[in-house]
Amino acid sequence: MNKIKAAIIGSGNIGTDLMYKLERCEHIEVAALIGIDPESDGLKRARDRGYPVFSNGIQALIDQPELAEIVFDATSAKSHVRHAKVLSEMGKFAIDLTPAARGPFVSPAVNLDELLDQETSNLNLITCGGQATIPIVYAINRVADVSYAEIVATISSKSAGPGTRANIDEFTVTTKRGLKLIGGADEGKALIILNPAEPPIMMRDTIYCEVKQMDEAAITQSIHAMLEQIRAYVPGYRLKQEPLFEANRVTVFIEVEGAGDYFPPYAGNLDIMTAAAARVGERIACHLLDGRGVNLAAQ
Amino acid sequence: MQRNSDQPIRITDVCLRDGSHVVAHQYTVEQVQAVACALDAAGVHYIEVSHGDGLGGSTIQYGRSLVNEMELIEAAVASCQQAKVAVLLIPGIGTVRELKQAHDLGAGLVRVATHVTEADVSAQHIQIARELGMEVCGFLMMGHTAPVEKLVEQARLMQSFGAEAVYLTDSAGALLPHEVRERIHAMRQALDIEVGFHAHNNLSLAVANTIVAIEEGATRIDGSIRCLGAGAGNTQTEVLLAVLERLGLHVGIDLYKMMDAAEEIVGPILPVPQEIRKGSLVLGYAGVYSSFLLHAERAGKRFGIDPRDILMEVGRRKAVGGQEDIIIDVAAELAQLRKVRI
Numbered sequence: 288m289n290k291i292k293a294a295i296i297g298s299g300n301i302g303t304d305l306m307y308k309l310e311r312c313e314h315i316e317v318a319a320l321i322g323i324d325p326e327s328d329g330l331k332r333a334r335d336r337g338y339p340v341f342s343n344g345i346q347a348l349i350d351q352p353e354l355a356e357i358v359f360d361a362t363s364a365k366s367h368v369r370h371a372k373v374l375s376e377m378g379k380f381a382i383d384l385t386p387a388a389r390g391p392f393v394s395p396a397v398n399l400d401e402l403l404d405q406e407t408s409n410l411n412l413i414t415c416g417g418q419a420t421i422p423i424v425y426a427i428n429r430v431a432d433v434s435y436a437e438i439v440a441t442i443s444s445k446s447a448g449p450g451t452r453a454n455i456d457e458f459t460v461t462t463k464r465g466l467k468l469i470g471g472a473d474e475g476k477a478l479i480i481l482n483p484a485e486p487p488i489m490m491r492d493t494i495y496c497e498v499k500q501m502d503e504a505a506i507t508q509s510i511h512a513m514l515e516q517i518r519a520y521v522p523g524y525r526l527k528q529e530p531l532f533e534a535n536r537v538t539v540f541i542e543v544e545g546a547g548d549y550f551p552p553y554a555g556n557l558d559i560m561t562a563a564a565a566r567v568g569e570r571i572a573c574h575l576l577d578g579r580g581v582n583l584a585a586q
Numbered sequence: 587m588q589r590n591s592d593q594p595i596r597i598t599d600v601c602l603r604d605g606s607h608v609v610a611h612q613y614t615v616e617q618v619q620a621v622a623c624a625l626d627a628a629g630v631h632y633i634e635v636s637h638g639d640g641l642g643g644s645t646i647q648y649g650r651s652l653v654n655e656m657e658l659i660e661a662a663v664a665s666c667q668q669a670k671v672a673v674l675l676i677p678g679i680g681t682v683r684e685l686k687q688a689h690d691l692g693a694g695l696v697r698v699a700t701h702v703t704e705a706d707v708s709a710q711h712i713q714i715a716r717e718l719g720m721e722v723c724g725f726l727m728m729g730h731t732a733p734v735e736k737l738v739e740q741a742r743l744m745q746s747f748g749a750e751a752v753y754l755t756d757s758a759g760a761l762l763p764h765e766v767r768e769r770i771h772a773m774r775q776a777l778d779i780e781v782g783f784h785a786h787n788n789l790s791l792a793v794a795n796t797i798v799a800i801e802e803g804a805t806r807i808d809g810s811i812r813c814l815g816a817g818a819g820n821t822q823t824e825v826l827l828a829v830l831e832r833l834g835l836h837v838g839i840d841l842y843k844m845m846d847a848a849e850e851i852v853g854p855i856l857p858v859p860q861e862i863r864k865g866s867l868v869l870g871y872a873g874v875y876s877s878f879l880l881h882a883e884r885a886g887k888r889f890g891i892d893p894r895d896i897l898m899e900v901g902r903r904k905a906v907g908g909q910e911d912i913i914i915d916v917a918a919e920l921a922q923l924r925k926v927r928i
Contacts, residue, residue, distance in 0.1 A: 449706075
């Protein structure tokens, strides 16, 4: 079967976990894991699995442009700003797992197909909390018109990396934008809480929506339909209990259990990012193989 | 009294922030003006004003404010002659944006609060507050949940980010006097900056614990007049002042004026007297974040569950401050279980 070559820049937790997820993609071939530290655990693992590895960062792609057509960026927002420019000039398709948000936000269960029909060569995965909650807000909004969406993401301390910790405002601000832009809420608010309990807690998300047209049956049905779509790429994504209704308010409790690839299963927050990125990559690969192509010259 | 510091004691009254929980975040501009004026006139050093969960806390999760906290901060600043207005910021809830807004309105001190093990999320906010020229303290919440070494390590982190003092925050009102002594003593030894203490009275130990903290060298001390704070309230400011005077320590606040303010201005604001009832007692006993109390009582009513059962279960699940959503989740689950059993 035809495959599209993909490279991952960033050999930290996210990049390494993504490597395992891409292995399971039908139309993607892992062409390289690119880091900056030859001793990093990620590069070692990639080497062990027989993938080409590089430790000179984006330069590896500049030196060998034929290495990959799709490039996943799992570095940092600051680096991605630079990478985005280079990749766009090289005509590569960038899937951005950092909070840089150079390209449009993508939530695979909501707007991926629509974005593929547009001319774009850089897609941003928003935040982990965004991936876990925005599809539910979207599902409620499409049947009940959400005036306000508020989400609370509680993650285990162990799964919060130094990047998240150093700039936690980025999480709340970016997620809030996603709730409005992709979820369809008129207003939004995002909260994040780190819990150090041992053994580590599973990622939990609470989604509160205030709606203009309350219809309990339609909302419940729409949420369940969305759940199925998300579970197609995050099997451990589930409702903790049925949605609660009170006046014009819907409350949804989610638990996200990861696939346990590189991260332990409790780190559903990290897993849903890499799973979503792999899903986006797979769809782009199909699109490219389909012959329709995405317009890489645009942007 | 003998104390392990020669710095003056500075009191922050938190009733207009921690007390916001008690009034379900329904403070009016008039109430804030009246309370701030009275505290300022008595000589209180800092008056904290924010949503109960800090800047940006007005949410479904925590309860919406009747009046935008920025208006309340502005009103408090305008009411103060000598006191500095303080704000609370919990990273993950509030952002630098709200901090800048509060600073523009005249807030002079920010306390940046994190769970006791998560100090590194405060670096950004502490640094920016310093750049703005604000006074900055770190606030390590749920201080009873971490071993002393961990607390000290996290306090040192906040010091390295630029905090001018770090508080031991007994959010659950669960610490016993010897535990306060051990913690403040270790913090004093390890830090070059001031140490603070914030108590809750759920086990009726707030004043006693505060005295222990002061003996060990804490100099930034929190209280709430008339115990107007979450759970059973904080260290009752006017009571603490009376005790300190009996111990020969005068902090420059007029005791009679505080007593009058407590009676005439704060008294009428209290929805019910701040006594230790079964709910708040369970907070201290189970080590649960004090602002969970009213949420558990509401959820208990909604789902027909004893709020104590909810709080005990929340404690078992090791919820941290800010996880109010777990209360509804637990209550609904307990209700479901009960149905299954019937």
